[in-house]
Amino acid sequence: MPMIARRSFILVSRESGEHRFWVTDHADKCTCHELIDENIPVGSTMLYTDESNRYPGCHPTHGTVRHSAGEWARGDDGDGIRGCIATPAQV
Numbered sequence: 001m002p003m004i005a006r007r008s009f010i011l012v013s014r015e016s017g018e019h020r021f022w023v024t025d026h027a028d029k030c031t032c033h034e035l036i037d038e039n040i041p042v043g044s045t046m047l048y049t050d051e052s053n054r055y056p057g058c059h060p061t062h063g064t065v066r067h068s069a070g071e072w073a074r075g076d077d078g079d080g081i082r083g084c085i086a087t088p089a090q091v
Helices: 029-039
Strands: 005-013 019-024 047-049 062-064 081-085
Touching: 005 029, 019 029
Parallel strands: 047 062, 047 081
Antiparallel strands: 005 019, 005 081
């Protein structure tokens, strides 16, 4: 049986500690925006992601961290949610 590359999408609430994980066939802009829309209410918190071109316009209060500059997390408001796409996993 051939291996299929999958993507992991992870949201972590800094306020509650809640973690949500999804394994998807695609990590395109549409998939990312759908998961964010369904799980992070508008006006609820600050959302931080990496600099990927998948995220612009994904949430009204969206900020980025710059992995290329050695930045791995940011908490300007102290209670934001961090979102990320993990390295593809073979399942």
